[in-house]
Amino acid sequence: MILDSKTLEMDCIMRTASRACTAARTAPKTRGIDNIHTCVVNAEELNAIADEMDRLNAVYGLASFKRDAQNVRSSDAVVLIGTIESKRGLNAACGYCHHENCAACEQANGTCVYDAMDLGIALGSAVSIISDDRVDNRIMFSIGKAALSLGMMPPEVKIAMGIPLSVKGKNPFFDRK
Numbered sequence: 068m069i070l071d072s073k074t075l076e077m078d079c080i081m082r083t084a085s086r087a088c089t090a091a092r093t094a095p096k097t098r099g100i101d102n103i104h105t106c107v108v109n110a111e112e113l114n115a116i117a118d119e120m121d122r123l124n125a126v127y128g129l130a131s132f133k134r135d136a137q138n139v140r141s142s143d144a145v146v147l148i149g150t151i152e153s154k155r156g157l158n159a160a161c162g163y164c165h166h167e168n169c170a171a172c173e174q175a176n177g178t179c180v181y182d183a184m185d186l187g188i189a190l191g192s193a194v195s196i197i198s199d200d201r202v203d204n205r206i207m208f209s210i211g212k213a214a215l216s217l218g219m220m221p222p223e224v225k226i227a228m229g230i231p232l233s234v235k236g237k238n239p240f241f242d243r244k
Contacts, residue, residue, distance in 0.1 A: 076234040080143045081107070083200040084232060087146050090196045091189035097181040102151040103189045104224050109144040112219070116145065116229070119213035135209040141239045142231035145210055148193060149220045149227030150186045154179050183226065190228055203233040205240035 088105035096103070108116060117136040124132035139145060154169035155161070163180040166172035172179060190206055197204045210229020214220060220227055233239050 077143060079200065080202060080232050080234060081109070083197055083202045084144050084146050086196045086200070087193035087230070088148075090192040091148050094185070094189040094192040096185050096188075098155050100153065100155065100181075100185075102153055102182060103185065104149050104151070104220055105193075106147050106220065107144055108147060108214070108219065113139055113142060113145060115217060116210060116213045116219075119217050120209055123209070123213060123216065129209075132209045132213075135207050138205070138207070138231055138240055139210060139229075141235075142233050144232045145214075146193060146197075146230040146232065147211065147214050147220060147227055148186065148189055148230070149211065149215070149224035150182045150189075151221075151223045152178055152182050152225045155181050178226075186226060186228070190230070194230060197230065197232065203235065203238040203240055204230050206230055 084107040088107065091103055091105050092101075094103070117139040120132045120136035120139065124130065124136070154173055156169055158168040162168075164172045164177045166175055166177050169179070194204055194206060207229050210231065211227035214229055215224065215227050231240065
């Protein structure tokens with residue numbers, strides 16, 4: 068049997084994506100509350116994300132959405148990592164959300180900083196696995212925004228980031244214009 072490089076590379080990308088999702092799941096969480104959700108997107112869904120990013124470019128006027136859409140189109144898969152928003156119950160002892168306590172944050176529809184911190188730790192764990200496998204990657208806000216807009220994650224997920232994965236002779240996420 069002869070397996071060509073494209074077949075082997077795609078197998079590596081999907082195994083790496085799976086391992087990245089596992090790393091995000093096992094990353095430390097504030098007060099042990101696990102609000103992290105992950106999934107992997109490939110094939111036709113990559114084009115749907117890229118098309119949505121182009122649409123969001125027109126809505127927000129951010130050229131980075133268009134640039135990042137091209138990166139998604141040149142990717143073989145995207146790892147999505149997002150979080151549900153919740154309050155940790157630290158109340159007046161915290162205040163990092165700039166509210167008096169968790170109830171005031173909730174009433175003002177604020178965001179608990181610990182959700183964002185947990186997401187950041189999960190992303191760091193995921194990209195460390197991806198980098199260990201020598202798969203090109205980059206964390207992108209624009210991918211997460213498009214994926215949420217398309218309903219690719221559970222509706223309770225309110226913050227998400229995307230990590231495009233690629234195995235090419237040159238990293239397509241490095242010299243971006």
